Amino acid sequence: MTEINNETRKTVQDLRSVYVPTPSYRKLEADFHKLLEQRRADMADGIVNKAEGIVLVGQSGSGKTTAIRELIRKNKSLLQTDSTQDICEFFSLQVPSPATMKFVGAATLRALGYPYSGDKQGPAIWDQVKVQLKLRQTCFLHLDEAQDLARYQTDKERQSVVNTLKSVMENSLWPTGLILSGMPDLKKIVNQDPQLARRLYPVEIGRLHAVRDVEPVLDIVQKYVARAKVKAQSCVRKESFAKRLMHAADYEFGLMTEITVQALSKALFNEGFEAELQLRHFADVFFDRSAAIDALNPFVAEDFTRIDPRQIFEFDGEDA
Ligand SMILES: Nc1ncnc2c1ncn2[C@@H]1O[C@H](COP(=O)(O)OP(=O)(O)O)[C@@H](O)[C@H]1O
Ligand SMILES: [Mg+2]
Structure with a gap:
Protein backbone atom coordinates (compact mmCIF):
# COMPACT_ATOMS: atom_id res chain seq x y z
CA MET A 1 0.00 0.00 0.00
CA THR A 2 1.38 3.40 -0.90
CA GLU A 3 1.52 6.07 1.75
CA ILE A 4 -1.85 7.68 2.27
CA ASN A 5 -1.23 11.36 1.86
CA ASN A 6 -3.32 14.30 2.86
CA GLU A 7 -4.64 14.95 -0.62
CA THR A 8 -5.98 11.42 -0.88
CA ARG A 9 -7.65 11.71 2.49
CA LYS A 10 -9.23 15.02 1.56
CA THR A 11 -10.52 13.60 -1.70
CA VAL A 12 -12.08 10.64 0.07
CA GLN A 13 -13.69 12.96 2.60
CA ASP A 14 -15.00 15.09 -0.22
CA LEU A 15 -16.50 12.04 -1.98
CA ARG A 16 -18.22 11.02 1.22
CA SER A 17 -19.77 14.44 1.63
CA VAL A 18 -21.36 14.51 -1.82
CA TYR A 19 -25.13 14.45 -1.83
CA VAL A 20 -26.61 13.32 -5.13
CA PRO A 21 -30.02 14.99 -5.54
CA THR A 22 -32.80 12.64 -6.54
CA ILE A 205 -37.56 6.75 -1.95
CA GLY A 206 -38.26 4.03 -4.48
CA ARG A 207 -35.96 1.19 -5.37
CA LEU A 208 -33.69 1.33 -8.39
CA HIS A 209 -34.97 -0.31 -11.56
CA ALA A 210 -32.65 -2.87 -13.15
CA VAL A 211 -33.32 -1.55 -16.67
CA ARG A 212 -34.54 2.03 -16.38
CA ASP A 213 -31.81 3.07 -13.97
CA VAL A 214 -28.82 1.71 -15.91
CA GLU A 215 -28.01 5.07 -17.52
CA PRO A 216 -28.55 7.20 -14.38
CA VAL A 217 -26.38 4.82 -12.33
CA LEU A 218 -23.54 4.84 -14.89
CA ASP A 219 -23.79 8.60 -14.97
CA ILE A 220 -23.54 8.90 -11.19
CA VAL A 221 -20.51 6.57 -11.08
CA GLN A 222 -18.80 8.68 -13.77
CA LYS A 223 -19.52 11.88 -11.83
CA TYR A 224 -17.92 10.37 -8.74
CA VAL A 225 -14.92 9.26 -10.84
CA ALA A 226 -14.49 12.78 -12.21
CA ARG A 227 -14.78 14.27 -8.74
CA ALA A 228 -12.10 11.86 -7.46
CA LYS A 229 -9.89 12.93 -10.40
CA VAL A 230 -8.97 9.37 -11.29
CA LYS A 231 -9.42 7.27 -14.40
CA ALA A 232 -11.88 4.46 -14.86
CA GLN A 233 -11.64 1.25 -16.83
CA SER A 234 -14.16 0.87 -19.60
CA CYS A 235 -15.86 -2.04 -17.82
CA VAL A 236 -17.34 0.32 -15.23
CA ARG A 237 -19.19 2.16 -17.99
CA LYS A 238 -21.00 -0.92 -19.17
CA GLU A 239 -24.64 -1.79 -18.74
CA SER A 240 -23.74 -5.13 -17.18
CA PHE A 241 -21.67 -3.34 -14.53
CA ALA A 242 -24.56 -1.03 -13.63
CA LYS A 243 -26.78 -4.08 -13.19
CA ARG A 244 -24.23 -5.76 -10.93
CA LEU A 245 -23.83 -2.61 -8.87
CA MET A 246 -27.59 -2.17 -8.45
CA HIS A 247 -27.96 -5.78 -7.44
CA ALA A 248 -25.09 -5.55 -4.95
CA ALA A 249 -26.85 -2.52 -3.46
CA ASP A 250 -30.15 -4.45 -3.30
CA TYR A 251 -31.50 -1.73 -5.63
CA GLU A 252 -31.26 0.93 -2.93
CA PHE A 253 -30.02 4.33 -4.08
CA GLY A 254 -28.02 5.11 -0.94
CA LEU A 255 -26.25 1.77 -0.89
CA MET A 256 -25.39 2.20 -4.58
CA THR A 257 -23.63 5.52 -3.91
CA GLU A 258 -22.06 4.17 -0.72
CA ILE A 259 -20.49 1.19 -2.53
CA THR A 260 -19.27 3.50 -5.31
CA VAL A 261 -17.61 5.85 -2.82
CA GLN A 262 -16.02 2.88 -1.04
CA ALA A 263 -14.70 1.44 -4.32
CA LEU A 264 -13.17 4.80 -5.23
CA SER A 265 -11.72 5.18 -1.74
CA LYS A 266 -10.12 1.77 -2.06
CA ALA A 267 -8.62 2.69 -5.41
CA LEU A 268 -7.32 6.01 -4.04
CA PHE A 269 -5.90 4.53 -0.84
CA ASN A 270 -4.17 1.71 -2.70
CA GLU A 271 -2.95 3.51 -5.78
CA GLY A 272 -3.25 7.25 -5.18
CA PHE A 273 -4.29 9.62 -7.93
CA GLU A 274 -2.72 7.32 -10.50
CA ALA A 275 -5.52 4.90 -9.71
CA GLU A 276 -7.82 3.50 -12.31
CA LEU A 277 -11.22 2.45 -11.01
CA GLN A 278 -11.86 -1.19 -11.86
CA LEU A 279 -14.49 -3.82 -11.34
CA ARG A 280 -12.05 -5.45 -8.90
CA HIS A 281 -12.34 -2.50 -6.53
CA PHE A 282 -16.10 -2.99 -6.36
CA ALA A 283 -15.70 -6.74 -5.88
CA ASP A 284 -13.22 -6.13 -3.04
CA VAL A 285 -15.57 -3.66 -1.38
CA PHE A 286 -18.38 -6.20 -1.54
CA PHE A 287 -16.05 -8.75 0.02
CA ASP A 288 -15.09 -6.30 2.78
CA ARG A 289 -18.74 -5.69 3.55
CA SER A 290 -19.94 -9.27 3.42
CA ALA A 291 -17.00 -11.70 3.48
CA ALA A 292 -18.78 -13.38 0.59
CA ILE A 293 -16.92 -15.86 -1.57
CA ASP A 294 -16.66 -15.02 -5.29
CA ALA A 295 -19.60 -17.25 -6.15
CA LEU A 296 -21.74 -15.05 -3.90
CA ASN A 297 -20.21 -11.75 -5.00
CA PRO A 298 -22.49 -9.90 -7.48
CA PHE A 299 -19.45 -8.22 -9.07
CA VAL A 300 -17.85 -11.58 -9.81
CA ALA A 301 -20.48 -14.30 -10.05
CA GLU A 302 -21.79 -15.24 -13.46
CA ASP A 303 -25.40 -15.63 -12.40
CA PHE A 304 -25.45 -12.71 -9.98
CA THR A 305 -29.19 -12.03 -9.91
CA ARG A 306 -29.82 -15.12 -7.80
CA ILE A 307 -27.60 -13.79 -4.99
CA ASP A 308 -29.35 -12.26 -2.00
CA PRO A 309 -27.10 -9.29 -1.20
CA ARG A 310 -28.97 -8.55 2.04
CA GLN A 311 -28.36 -11.87 3.64
CA ILE A 312 -24.72 -11.18 4.12
CA PHE A 313 -24.74 -7.41 4.33
CA GLU A 314 -24.47 -5.39 7.47
CA PHE A 315 -25.25 -1.69 7.33
CA ASP A 316 -24.17 0.55 10.17
CA GLY A 317 -25.77 -1.73 12.71
CA GLU A 318 -29.20 -1.02 11.26
CA ASP A 319 -31.57 -3.84 10.63
CA ALA A 320 -30.97 -5.04 7.13
N1 LIG B 1 -28.57 11.20 -2.23
C1 LIG B 1 -27.45 10.62 -1.79
N2 LIG B 1 -26.25 10.94 -2.31
C2 LIG B 1 -25.13 10.33 -1.87
N3 LIG B 1 -25.10 9.39 -0.91
C3 LIG B 1 -26.27 9.02 -0.36
C4 LIG B 1 -27.50 9.61 -0.76
N4 LIG B 1 -28.50 9.06 -0.04
C5 LIG B 1 -27.92 8.16 0.77
N5 LIG B 1 -26.58 8.12 0.59
C6 LIG B 1 -25.65 7.23 1.30
O1 LIG B 1 -26.30 5.98 1.43
C7 LIG B 1 -26.04 5.38 2.67
C8 LIG B 1 -27.33 5.00 3.36
O2 LIG B 1 -28.09 6.17 3.60
P1 LIG B 1 -29.02 6.35 4.89
O3 LIG B 1 -29.52 7.74 4.87
O4 LIG B 1 -28.32 5.88 6.10
O5 LIG B 1 -30.21 5.34 4.55
P2 LIG B 1 -31.51 4.99 5.41
O6 LIG B 1 -31.62 6.02 6.50
O7 LIG B 1 -32.63 5.05 4.44
O8 LIG B 1 -31.28 3.60 5.93
C9 LIG B 1 -25.19 6.36 3.45
O9 LIG B 1 -23.84 5.96 3.35
C10 LIG B 1 -25.38 7.68 2.72
O10 LIG B 1 -24.24 8.48 2.80
MG1 LIG C 1 -31.61 5.77 8.53
Whole structure:
Protein backbone atom coordinates (compact mmCIF):
# COMPACT_ATOMS: atom_id res chain seq x y z
CA MET A 1 0.00 0.00 0.00
CA THR A 2 1.38 3.40 -0.90
CA GLU A 3 1.52 6.07 1.75
CA ILE A 4 -1.85 7.68 2.27
CA ASN A 5 -1.23 11.36 1.86
CA ASN A 6 -3.32 14.30 2.86
CA GLU A 7 -4.64 14.95 -0.62
CA THR A 8 -5.98 11.42 -0.88
CA ARG A 9 -7.65 11.71 2.49
CA LYS A 10 -9.23 15.02 1.56
CA THR A 11 -10.52 13.60 -1.70
CA VAL A 12 -12.08 10.64 0.07
CA GLN A 13 -13.69 12.96 2.60
CA ASP A 14 -15.00 15.09 -0.22
CA LEU A 15 -16.50 12.04 -1.98
CA ARG A 16 -18.22 11.02 1.22
CA SER A 17 -19.77 14.44 1.63
CA VAL A 18 -21.36 14.51 -1.82
CA TYR A 19 -25.13 14.45 -1.83
CA VAL A 20 -26.61 13.32 -5.13
CA PRO A 21 -30.02 14.99 -5.54
CA THR A 22 -32.80 12.64 -6.54
CA PRO A 23 -36.44 13.14 -7.61
CA SER A 24 -37.61 12.04 -4.15
CA TYR A 25 -35.26 14.53 -2.51
CA ARG A 26 -36.68 17.30 -4.69
CA LYS A 27 -40.22 16.38 -3.66
CA LEU A 28 -39.16 16.28 -0.02
CA GLU A 29 -37.67 19.75 -0.26
CA ALA A 30 -40.61 21.18 -2.21
CA ASP A 31 -43.07 19.79 0.35
CA PHE A 32 -40.94 21.10 3.17
CA HIS A 33 -40.90 24.60 1.66
CA LYS A 34 -44.70 24.51 1.29
CA LEU A 35 -45.07 23.57 4.95
CA LEU A 36 -42.61 26.20 6.09
CA GLU A 37 -44.26 28.98 4.07
CA GLN A 38 -47.69 28.00 5.38
CA ARG A 39 -46.33 27.98 8.89
CA ARG A 40 -44.75 31.43 8.59
CA ALA A 41 -47.95 32.82 7.05
CA ASP A 42 -50.13 31.34 9.82
CA MET A 43 -47.83 32.72 12.47
CA ALA A 44 -47.89 36.18 10.90
CA ASP A 45 -51.70 36.02 10.96
CA GLY A 46 -51.70 34.73 14.52
CA ILE A 47 -53.68 31.63 13.54
CA VAL A 48 -51.66 28.64 14.52
CA ASN A 49 -53.66 25.64 15.60
CA LYS A 50 -52.85 22.93 13.10
CA ALA A 51 -49.60 21.84 11.58
CA GLU A 52 -48.89 19.52 8.71
CA GLY A 53 -45.95 17.25 8.18
CA ILE A 54 -44.18 14.77 5.96
CA VAL A 55 -43.87 11.02 5.93
CA LEU A 56 -40.73 9.75 4.19
CA VAL A 57 -40.51 6.03 3.49
CA GLY A 58 -37.88 3.79 1.96
CA GLN A 59 -36.04 0.58 2.66
CA SER A 60 -32.99 0.48 4.86
CA GLY A 61 -30.11 1.99 2.89
CA SER A 62 -32.34 3.99 0.56
CA GLY A 63 -31.16 7.31 1.98
CA LYS A 64 -33.84 8.57 4.38
CA THR A 65 -31.61 9.74 7.22
CA THR A 66 -29.19 11.36 4.79
CA ALA A 67 -32.03 13.11 2.94
CA ILE A 68 -33.29 14.76 6.13
CA ARG A 69 -29.75 15.78 7.06
CA GLU A 70 -29.32 17.32 3.61
CA LEU A 71 -32.69 19.07 3.92
CA ILE A 72 -31.59 20.77 7.14
CA ARG A 73 -28.12 21.58 5.83
CA LYS A 74 -29.50 23.20 2.69
CA ASN A 75 -32.20 25.16 4.49
CA LYS A 76 -30.18 26.54 7.39
CA SER A 77 -30.81 30.08 6.21
CA LEU A 78 -34.59 29.58 6.33
CA LEU A 79 -34.89 28.21 9.82
CA GLN A 80 -33.13 28.16 13.15
CA THR A 81 -31.67 24.71 13.72
CA ASP A 82 -29.07 25.22 16.43
CA SER A 83 -30.25 23.17 19.40
CA THR A 84 -27.93 25.05 21.78
CA GLN A 85 -30.01 28.20 21.21
CA ASP A 86 -33.27 28.98 23.01
CA ILE A 87 -35.15 28.99 19.75
CA CYS A 88 -34.72 25.84 17.71
CA GLU A 89 -37.25 25.29 14.97
CA PHE A 90 -36.24 21.77 13.98
CA PHE A 91 -35.46 18.84 16.24
CA SER A 92 -34.56 15.36 15.14
CA LEU A 93 -34.42 12.11 17.07
CA GLN A 94 -34.50 8.39 16.53
CA VAL A 95 -37.50 6.50 17.85
CA PRO A 96 -36.37 4.47 20.86
CA SER A 97 -37.20 0.86 21.50
CA PRO A 98 -39.64 -0.19 22.78
CA ALA A 99 -41.60 2.64 21.22
CA THR A 100 -44.21 3.07 23.92
CA MET A 101 -45.75 6.48 24.43
CA LYS A 102 -43.74 6.91 27.57
CA PHE A 103 -40.39 5.97 25.99
CA VAL A 104 -40.92 8.07 22.88
CA GLY A 105 -42.02 11.02 25.02
CA ALA A 106 -39.00 10.71 27.28
CA ALA A 107 -36.63 10.44 24.29
CA THR A 108 -38.25 13.53 22.75
CA LEU A 109 -37.85 15.48 25.97
CA ARG A 110 -34.17 14.50 26.11
CA ALA A 111 -33.69 15.52 22.47
CA LEU A 112 -35.21 18.88 23.38
CA GLY A 113 -32.55 19.20 26.06
CA TYR A 114 -35.02 18.98 28.90
CA PRO A 115 -33.88 17.04 31.96
CA TYR A 116 -36.36 14.24 32.32
CA SER A 117 -36.76 12.71 35.78
CA GLY A 118 -38.36 9.42 34.78
CA ASP A 119 -41.21 9.25 37.27
CA LYS A 120 -43.99 10.61 35.06
CA GLN A 121 -46.57 8.66 33.07
CA GLY A 122 -46.92 8.90 29.28
CA PRO A 123 -49.59 11.64 29.07
CA ALA A 124 -47.77 13.86 31.57
CA ILE A 125 -44.50 13.46 29.66
CA TRP A 126 -46.19 14.49 26.42
CA ASP A 127 -47.74 17.53 28.10
CA GLN A 128 -44.20 18.47 29.04
CA VAL A 129 -43.01 17.82 25.47
CA LYS A 130 -45.66 20.21 24.14
CA VAL A 131 -44.66 22.90 26.61
CA GLN A 132 -41.03 22.54 25.54
CA LEU A 133 -41.90 22.59 21.83
CA LYS A 134 -43.67 25.89 22.38
CA LEU A 135 -40.86 27.36 24.47
CA ARG A 136 -38.31 26.41 21.84
CA GLN A 137 -40.69 27.51 19.05
CA THR A 138 -40.18 24.19 17.31
CA CYS A 139 -42.05 24.03 14.01
CA PHE A 140 -40.82 20.58 13.02
CA LEU A 141 -40.07 17.43 14.94
CA HIS A 142 -38.36 14.65 13.01
CA LEU A 143 -38.74 11.06 14.21
CA ASP A 144 -36.41 8.68 12.39
CA GLU A 145 -37.00 4.91 12.27
CA ALA A 146 -40.66 5.72 12.86
CA GLN A 147 -41.77 2.27 11.65
CA ASP A 148 -40.74 1.13 15.13
CA LEU A 149 -43.71 3.05 16.52
CA ALA A 150 -45.83 0.05 15.53
CA ARG A 151 -43.49 -2.75 16.46
CA TYR A 152 -44.32 -5.16 19.30
CA GLN A 153 -47.32 -3.05 20.25
CA THR A 154 -50.84 -3.96 21.19
CA ASP A 155 -53.57 -2.31 19.10
CA LYS A 156 -54.39 -0.12 22.06
CA GLU A 157 -50.79 1.06 22.47
CA ARG A 158 -50.53 1.70 18.73
CA GLN A 159 -53.67 3.80 18.76
CA SER A 160 -52.44 5.84 21.69
CA VAL A 161 -49.14 6.50 19.88
CA VAL A 162 -51.06 7.66 16.80
CA ASN A 163 -53.32 9.86 18.94
CA THR A 164 -50.31 11.37 20.64
CA LEU A 165 -48.66 12.15 17.30
CA LYS A 166 -51.86 13.81 16.14
CA SER A 167 -52.09 15.87 19.29
CA VAL A 168 -48.58 17.20 18.65
CA MET A 169 -49.76 18.47 15.25
CA GLU A 170 -53.21 19.64 16.34
CA ASN A 171 -53.19 21.68 19.48
CA SER A 172 -53.92 25.29 20.21
CA LEU A 173 -50.92 25.65 22.50
CA TRP A 174 -48.30 25.23 19.80
CA PRO A 175 -48.75 22.73 16.96
CA THR A 176 -45.58 21.14 15.65
CA GLY A 177 -45.31 19.51 12.23
CA LEU A 178 -44.07 15.94 12.32
CA ILE A 179 -41.56 14.57 9.88
CA LEU A 180 -41.73 10.81 10.13
CA SER A 181 -39.14 8.74 8.30
CA GLY A 182 -38.90 5.00 8.25
CA MET A 183 -39.23 1.73 6.44
CA PRO A 184 -42.31 0.93 4.34
CA ASP A 185 -44.22 -0.47 7.35
CA LEU A 186 -44.58 3.15 8.41
CA LYS A 187 -47.22 3.55 5.70
CA LYS A 188 -49.48 1.17 7.62
CA ILE A 189 -49.25 3.23 10.81
CA VAL A 190 -50.08 6.42 8.95
CA ASN A 191 -52.89 4.89 6.91
CA GLN A 192 -54.45 3.38 10.01
CA ASP A 193 -55.67 6.87 10.86
CA PRO A 194 -57.18 8.95 8.03
CA GLN A 195 -56.83 12.18 10.01
CA LEU A 196 -53.13 11.58 10.46
CA ALA A 197 -52.70 10.55 6.81
CA ARG A 198 -54.41 13.74 5.67
CA ARG A 199 -51.91 15.89 7.57
CA LEU A 200 -48.80 14.27 6.10
CA TYR A 201 -47.30 14.75 2.65
CA PRO A 202 -45.99 11.39 1.44
CA VAL A 203 -42.50 11.01 -0.04
CA GLU A 204 -41.12 7.64 -1.04
CA ILE A 205 -37.56 6.75 -1.95
CA GLY A 206 -38.26 4.03 -4.48
CA ARG A 207 -35.96 1.19 -5.37
CA LEU A 208 -33.69 1.33 -8.39
CA HIS A 209 -34.97 -0.31 -11.56
CA ALA A 210 -32.65 -2.87 -13.15
CA VAL A 211 -33.32 -1.55 -16.67
CA ARG A 212 -34.54 2.03 -16.38
CA ASP A 213 -31.81 3.07 -13.97
CA VAL A 214 -28.82 1.71 -15.91
CA GLU A 215 -28.01 5.07 -17.52
CA PRO A 216 -28.55 7.20 -14.38
CA VAL A 217 -26.38 4.82 -12.33
CA LEU A 218 -23.54 4.84 -14.89
CA ASP A 219 -23.79 8.60 -14.97
CA ILE A 220 -23.54 8.90 -11.19
CA VAL A 221 -20.51 6.57 -11.08
CA GLN A 222 -18.80 8.68 -13.77
CA LYS A 223 -19.52 11.88 -11.83
CA TYR A 224 -17.92 10.37 -8.74
CA VAL A 225 -14.92 9.26 -10.84
CA ALA A 226 -14.49 12.78 -12.21
CA ARG A 227 -14.78 14.27 -8.74
CA ALA A 228 -12.10 11.86 -7.46
CA LYS A 229 -9.89 12.93 -10.40
CA VAL A 230 -8.97 9.37 -11.29
CA LYS A 231 -9.42 7.27 -14.40
CA ALA A 232 -11.88 4.46 -14.86
CA GLN A 233 -11.64 1.25 -16.83
CA SER A 234 -14.16 0.87 -19.60
CA CYS A 235 -15.86 -2.04 -17.82
CA VAL A 236 -17.34 0.32 -15.23
CA ARG A 237 -19.19 2.16 -17.99
CA LYS A 238 -21.00 -0.92 -19.17
CA GLU A 239 -24.64 -1.79 -18.74
CA SER A 240 -23.74 -5.13 -17.18
CA PHE A 241 -21.67 -3.34 -14.53
CA ALA A 242 -24.56 -1.03 -13.63
CA LYS A 243 -26.78 -4.08 -13.19
CA ARG A 244 -24.23 -5.76 -10.93
CA LEU A 245 -23.83 -2.61 -8.87
CA MET A 246 -27.59 -2.17 -8.45
CA HIS A 247 -27.96 -5.78 -7.44
CA ALA A 248 -25.09 -5.55 -4.95
CA ALA A 249 -26.85 -2.52 -3.46
CA ASP A 250 -30.15 -4.45 -3.30
CA TYR A 251 -31.50 -1.73 -5.63
CA GLU A 252 -31.26 0.93 -2.93
CA PHE A 253 -30.02 4.33 -4.08
CA GLY A 254 -28.02 5.11 -0.94
CA LEU A 255 -26.25 1.77 -0.89
CA MET A 256 -25.39 2.20 -4.58
CA THR A 257 -23.63 5.52 -3.91
CA GLU A 258 -22.06 4.17 -0.72
CA ILE A 259 -20.49 1.19 -2.53
CA THR A 260 -19.27 3.50 -5.31
CA VAL A 261 -17.61 5.85 -2.82
CA GLN A 262 -16.02 2.88 -1.04
CA ALA A 263 -14.70 1.44 -4.32
CA LEU A 264 -13.17 4.80 -5.23
CA SER A 265 -11.72 5.18 -1.74
CA LYS A 266 -10.12 1.77 -2.06
CA ALA A 267 -8.62 2.69 -5.41
CA LEU A 268 -7.32 6.01 -4.04
CA PHE A 269 -5.90 4.53 -0.84
CA ASN A 270 -4.17 1.71 -2.70
CA GLU A 271 -2.95 3.51 -5.78
CA GLY A 272 -3.25 7.25 -5.18
CA PHE A 273 -4.29 9.62 -7.93
CA GLU A 274 -2.72 7.32 -10.50
CA ALA A 275 -5.52 4.90 -9.71
CA GLU A 276 -7.82 3.50 -12.31
CA LEU A 277 -11.22 2.45 -11.01
CA GLN A 278 -11.86 -1.19 -11.86
CA LEU A 279 -14.49 -3.82 -11.34
CA ARG A 280 -12.05 -5.45 -8.90
CA HIS A 281 -12.34 -2.50 -6.53
CA PHE A 282 -16.10 -2.99 -6.36
CA ALA A 283 -15.70 -6.74 -5.88
CA ASP A 284 -13.22 -6.13 -3.04
CA VAL A 285 -15.57 -3.66 -1.38
CA PHE A 286 -18.38 -6.20 -1.54
CA PHE A 287 -16.05 -8.75 0.02
CA ASP A 288 -15.09 -6.30 2.78
CA ARG A 289 -18.74 -5.69 3.55
CA SER A 290 -19.94 -9.27 3.42
CA ALA A 291 -17.00 -11.70 3.48
CA ALA A 292 -18.78 -13.38 0.59
CA ILE A 293 -16.92 -15.86 -1.57
CA ASP A 294 -16.66 -15.02 -5.29
CA ALA A 295 -19.60 -17.25 -6.15
CA LEU A 296 -21.74 -15.05 -3.90
CA ASN A 297 -20.21 -11.75 -5.00
CA PRO A 298 -22.49 -9.90 -7.48
CA PHE A 299 -19.45 -8.22 -9.07
CA VAL A 300 -17.85 -11.58 -9.81
CA ALA A 301 -20.48 -14.30 -10.05
CA GLU A 302 -21.79 -15.24 -13.46
CA ASP A 303 -25.40 -15.63 -12.40
CA PHE A 304 -25.45 -12.71 -9.98
CA THR A 305 -29.19 -12.03 -9.91
CA ARG A 306 -29.82 -15.12 -7.80
CA ILE A 307 -27.60 -13.79 -4.99
CA ASP A 308 -29.35 -12.26 -2.00
CA PRO A 309 -27.10 -9.29 -1.20
CA ARG A 310 -28.97 -8.55 2.04
CA GLN A 311 -28.36 -11.87 3.64
CA ILE A 312 -24.72 -11.18 4.12
CA PHE A 313 -24.74 -7.41 4.33
CA GLU A 314 -24.47 -5.39 7.47
CA PHE A 315 -25.25 -1.69 7.33
CA ASP A 316 -24.17 0.55 10.17
CA GLY A 317 -25.77 -1.73 12.71
CA GLU A 318 -29.20 -1.02 11.26
CA ASP A 319 -31.57 -3.84 10.63
CA ALA A 320 -30.97 -5.04 7.13
N1 LIG B 1 -28.57 11.20 -2.23
C1 LIG B 1 -27.45 10.62 -1.79
N2 LIG B 1 -26.25 10.94 -2.31
C2 LIG B 1 -25.13 10.33 -1.87
N3 LIG B 1 -25.10 9.39 -0.91
C3 LIG B 1 -26.27 9.02 -0.36
C4 LIG B 1 -27.50 9.61 -0.76
N4 LIG B 1 -28.50 9.06 -0.04
C5 LIG B 1 -27.92 8.16 0.77
N5 LIG B 1 -26.58 8.12 0.59
C6 LIG B 1 -25.65 7.23 1.30
O1 LIG B 1 -26.30 5.98 1.43
C7 LIG B 1 -26.04 5.38 2.67
C8 LIG B 1 -27.33 5.00 3.36
O2 LIG B 1 -28.09 6.17 3.60
P1 LIG B 1 -29.02 6.35 4.89
O3 LIG B 1 -29.52 7.74 4.87
O4 LIG B 1 -28.32 5.88 6.10
O5 LIG B 1 -30.21 5.34 4.55
P2 LIG B 1 -31.51 4.99 5.41
O6 LIG B 1 -31.62 6.02 6.50
O7 LIG B 1 -32.63 5.05 4.44
O8 LIG B 1 -31.28 3.60 5.93
C9 LIG B 1 -25.19 6.36 3.45
O9 LIG B 1 -23.84 5.96 3.35
C10 LIG B 1 -25.38 7.68 2.72
O10 LIG B 1 -24.24 8.48 2.80
MG1 LIG C 1 -31.61 5.77 8.53
